[in-house]
Amino acid sequence: MDVSQLTGTGIEGRVTKTDVEQFLQGQEKAREPAKPALAESPSGMISVAEPEKSSSATAPQPEKSTSVTPSQRQEERMRMSRRRKTIAQRLLEAKQNTAMLTTFNEIDMSAVMDLRKRRNEEFQTRHGIKLGFMSFFVKASISALKAFPQINAEIDGEEIVFKRYYDIGMAVGSSEGLVVPVIRNADRLSFADIEKQIKDFVAKTEQGKLTIEDLRGGTFTITNGGVFGSLLSTPILNPPQVGILGLHKIEERPIVQNGQIVIRPMMYAALSYDHRLVDGREAVQFLVHIKQLLEDLAWMLVEG
Numbered sequence: 139m140d141v142s143q144l145t146g147t148g149i150e151g152r153v154t155k156t157d158v159e160q161f162l163q164g165q166e167k168a169r170e171p172a173k174p175a176l177a178e179s180p181s182g183m184i185s186v187a188e189p190e191k192s193s194s195a196t197a198p199q200p201e202k203s204t205s206v207t208p209s210q211r212q213e214e215r216m217r218m219s220r221r222r223k224t225i226a227q228r229l230l231e232a233k234q235n236t237a238m239l240t241t242f243n244e245i246d247m248s249a250v251m252d253l254r255k256r257r258n259e260e261f262q263t264r265h266g267i268k269l270g271f272m273s274f275f276v277k278a279s280i281s282a283l284k285a286f287p288q289i290n291a292e293i294d295g296e297e298i299v300f301k302r303y304y305d306i307g308m309a310v311g312s313s314e315g316l317v318v319p320v321i322r323n324a325d326r327l328s329f330a331d332i333e334k335q336i337k338d339f340v341a342k343t344e345q346g347k348l349t350i351e352d353l354r355g356g357t358f359t360i361t362n363g364g365v366f367g368s369l370l371s372t373p374i375l376n377p378p379q380v381g382i383l384g385l386h387k388i389e390e391r392p393i394v395q396n397g398q399i400v401i402r403p404m405m406y407a408a409l410s411y412d413h414r415l416v417d418g419r420e421a422v423q424f425l426v427h428i429k430q431l432l433e434d435l436a437w438m439l440v441e442g
Contacts (some may be wrong), residue, residue, distance in 0.1 A: 186320050187329045232375045236411040240372040243425040246433050247403045265330035273332040280304050280325045282427040286420050290357050290376040303332045309361035310343045320356040373410045380415045384408035
């Protein structure tokens with residue numbers, strides 16, 4: 139090939155791969171002989187038909203090619219936003235710097251759903267906000283963190299820092315990526331206070347008004363993929379935290395109770411934890427503790 143015959147479209151007129159391919163395609167088309175038309179016989183078989191000698195006959199037109207040339211395949215490049223770069227860096231650090239494992243359990247949400255059905259209207263009239271699911275999980279998580287304090291701790295060099303306060307991060311999805319605003323001293327808040335803070339965080343996220351202080355710190359995180367339809371997932375830790383609770387879609391499933399098959403609204407729950415500090419036994423018992431509280435809400439009164 140004589141490269142001088144090509145017109146380069148690259149930087150400073152350089153000849154690109156696409157330029158070469160297009161040049162070769164043009165040469166191949168120029169060399170292609172006329173193909174005989176295909177005719178169908180009465181039996182349905184395809185045969186080669188000689189072109190009509192009469193000048194008045196119209197030869198069948200070849201079908202247009204539907205193949206896509208390299209020049210027709212488009213790509214678009216977009217610079218990552220500052221938030222997306224930060225999220226990517228944090229997630230990569232979590233995978234590289236922790237010994238992360240995940241354990242699972244399932245929770246019968248009948249008791250919570252029944253209570254919400256019976257008391258939601260009264261709760262909304264009194265507090266001006268609906269009684270959601272997340273406040274139940276925040277309260278249950280705090281109880282479990284008190285029972286298993288190493289999951290509310292962090293590793294600092296060769297030391298373990300046990301935290302006697304409970305700042306719960308709530309993962310919130312947005313168009314620009316995941317953010318985790320923090321509910322401070324959640325153990326001192328009522329169900330209504332927790333619901334109001336969650337609603338406020340969602341509004342701030344949608345309006346782009348979250349502050350650095352809203353996102354700073356946190357001792358434990360809860361993420362709810364169920365709002366997007368997720369049935370099961372393995373949440374990634376939010377360092378330096380050593381635990382994150384993943385919630386999922388509530389789905390009616392058959393289960394066995396007292397020897398009978400019944401239909402119950404079930405949810406898979408996942409706890410990802412840093413195995414450097416948290417053993418499998420504590421992780422499993424942590425989830426069982428949450429399960430027991432939510433399936434028998436009277437335990438929440440006992441736990442205070």
